[in-house]
Amino acid sequence: MLETKELLLNMGPQHPSTHGVLRLLLYLEGETIVNSDPIIGYLHRGIEKLAEAKTYTQFIPITDRLDYIAAFPNNLAYVQTVEKLMSLEVPLRAQYIRVILTELNRIASHLVWLGTHAMDIGAITVFLYCFREREIILDLFEMVSGARMTVNFFRFGGVAADLPAEFYPKVKEFLDTFPAKIADYEALLTQNRIWLARTKNVAVISAEDGINWGLSGPNLRGSGIKWDIRKANPYAVYNKLDFEIPTGQMGDVYDRYMVRMEEMRQSTRIVHQALAQMPDGEIKGKVPKIIKPPAGEAYSCIESPKGELGFYIVSDGSEKPYRVKIRAPSFVNLEALPLMLKGGLIADVIAAIGSIDIVLGEVDR
Amino acid sequence: MDEEKRAVESEFAEGDHSLWEDNPIVKKLREIFPEAIISISGLQPYPDELTIKVKKEQIVKVCQFLKDDPHLAFNYLSDLCGVDYPEREERFEIVYHLYSITKRHRLRLKVSVKDGEPLPSVIGVWQTANWHEREAYDLLGIPFEGHPDLRRILLPEDWEGHPLRKEYPLMGYNSDTKPD
Numbered sequence: 001m002l003e004t005k006e007l008l009l010n011m012g013p014q015h016p017s018t019h020g021v022l023r024l025l026l027y028l029e030g031e032t033i034v035n036s037d038p039i040i041g042y043l044h045r046g047i048e049k050l051a052e053a054k055t056y057t058q059f060i061p062i063t064d065r066l067d068y069i070a071a072f073p074n075n076l077a078y079v080q081t082v083e084k085l086m087s088l089e090v091p092l093r094a095q096y097i098r099v100i101l102t103e104l105n106r107i108a109s110h111l112v113w114l115g116t117h118a119m120d121i122g123a124i125t126v127f128l129y130c131f132r133e134r135e136i137i138l139d140l141f142e143m144v145s146g147a148r149m150t151v152n153f154f155r156f157g158g159v160a161a162d163l164p165a166e167f168y169p170k171v172k173e174f175l176d177t178f179p180a181k182i183a184d185y186e187a188l189l190t191q192n193r194i195w196l197a198r199t200k201n202v203a204v205i206s207a208e209d210g211i212n213w214g215l216s217g218p219n220l221r222g223s224g225i226k227w228d229i230r231k232a233n234p235y236a237v238y239n240k241l242d243f244e245i246p247t248g249q250m251g252d253v254y255d256r257y258m259v260r261m262e263e264m265r266q267s268t269r270i271v272h273q274a275l276a277q278m279p280d281g282e283i284k285g286k287v288p289k290i291i292k293p294p295a296g297e298a299y300s301c302i303e304s305p306k307g308e309l310g311f312y313i314v315s316d317g318s319e320k321p322y323r324v325k326i327r328a329p330s331f332v333n334l335e336a337l338p339l340m341l342k343g344g345l346i347a348d349v350i351a352a353i354g355s356i357d358i359v360l361g362e363v364d365r
Numbered sequence: 366m367d368e369e370k371r372a373v374e375s376e377f378a379e380g381d382h383s384l385w386e387d388n389p390i391v392k393k394l395r396e397i398f399p400e401a402i403i404s405i406s407g408l409q410p411y412p413d414e415l416t417i418k419v420k421k422e423q424i425v426k427v428c429q430f431l432k433d434d435p436h437l438a439f440n441y442l443s444d445l446c447g448v449d450y451p452e453r454e455e456r457f458e459i460v461y462h463l464y465s466i467t468k469r470h471r472l473r474l475k476v477s478v479k480d481g482e483p484l485p486s487v488i489g490v491w492q493t494a495n496w497h498e499r500e501a502y503d504l505l506g507i508p509f510e511g512h513p514d515l516r517r518i519l520l521p522e523d524w525e526g527h528p529l530r531k532e533y534p535l536m537g538y539n540s541d542t543k544p545d
Contacts, residue, residue, distance in 0.1 A: 041519040048504075049528050053535050084411065211440050211466060214493030225466060232469045233413070296408050297416070299462055299473065301443070312462065314448055327444040327462070335496045364519060
């Protein structure tokens with residue numbers, strides 16, 4: 001008899017498939033993962049501490065650096081919470097602009113996820129396609145905000161500027177061509193034998209475990225829970241828009257893949273409708289010159305591309321927040337990774353990491 | 366923080382109970398745990414801002430009940446965090462954001478502890494509390510009793526101090542406390 005010994009393998013923080021500076025300790029028995037421990041914090045910048053030293057307005061650009069793949073949703077979740085604290089009204093046109101930009105950002109975020117996730121598993125073509133389409137969205141963002149990624153565009157009570165005239169034909173062109181592009185990605189992956197072998201029944205998590213471990217967003221929907229904050233507790237103008245919430249059944253890598261693919265289609269639909277419904281009018285409501293929310297506290301959350309992104313803000317009545325707590329979906333989603341990996345094979349680790357779609361800027365804050 | 370601000374805040378913490386008394390969650394909790402509730406507050410007119418402060422000894426029991434009761438069904442712990450109020454005798458407030466995926470309602474629970482005083486962990490109720498409690502321990506130094514793996518999570522294990530405490534300087538204590 002050969003003696004078997006548990007082996008400890010360190011993966012990351014400098015590893016191309018950990019999507020940033022994630023480090024994983026893998027406890028192995030042969031090729032099987034007995035246990036694993038994610039080590040995080042390599043990108044910790046003390047953003048919550050920083051918030052206490054900045055005024056409310058100064059903190060908006062810092063939110064761009066949380067989930068840097070999807071800055072508009074971060075902006076939205078933060079300004080929405082301050083608006084709740086101050087009971088600010090947001091004009092309808094500004095609400096629509098916010099929805100259009102956040103949904104485009106959802107597509108951009110999902111494209112980065114798909115490209116890198118597929119590349120981790122070995123499908124390089126998909127990566128090139130995804131980044132080609134993402135570039136069009138980033139051009140649109142630059143047109144609107146002046147920046148491709150760190151947009152700093154939403155303001156308390158509205159948005160910084162109206163959409164420029166050249167935005168409309170460009171976005172329409174994108175929306176008209178994009179569904180065919182999704183079909184292209186799917187033609188490369190959805191029925192692909194290698195893709196199926198690498199994703200089906202891999203890193204499975206049940207709905208019950210998912211809720212218990214706090215999963216949110218496409219990760220929880222992949223396990224069959226039809227919960228999307230845009231529908232469950234609508235914010236902005238989502239109650240006026242018609243869209244579906246895709247769900248999976250198994251809760252494996254493949255189901256999470258299918259959910260996000262469909263979400264890109266749904267986001268395209270949402271942007272179409274929002275552009276058609278958007279009224280003329282103001283882009284910023286009545287807002288005091290100095291932002292000083294009354295003493296109190298509020299929590300507000302949105303459905304970011306990664307899941308439930310929430311801000312809990314305590315105000316002491318001064319111009320700086322007393323405490324800002326960011327409920328980052330990636331942080332919570334990553335916590336469930338060891339559960340998904342347990343009993344699986346070492347080769348499936350990168351498939352699992354890719355499928356939960358984490359951004360370390362948001363995990364570490 | 367000056368006296369005036371402190372007054373505003375304590376007034377807020379006391380809250381105006383009457384506006385919330387008709388809320389079914391409040392009614393139910395008053396019925397089952399009449400002695401555990403310290404105060405009820407929350408920003409009006411938002412039903413999801415309902416905030417209930419409970420006694421720390423009862424926190425696990427209250428959480429378990431909120432999760433198990435079929436009408437409340439708070440099966441999802443959205444968030445858990447600490448807030449530092451150095452001028453208070455019980456300086457740390459631990460805030461639990463609860464959500465029900467089936468009922469789609471929210472509730473904020475709070476408890477207060479003194480510096481260094483252990484607080485029972487709620488991992489037994491929601492697994493997700495594990496990392497949240499580690500974070501509160503890391504950044505504020507709140508010890509959680511019954512936590513299986515209470516160690517720093519965001520900062521290196523040899524870090525000194527807890528940065529989210531109000532007395533901790535924004536730029537850190539000195540260069541020696543930084544990791545190599």
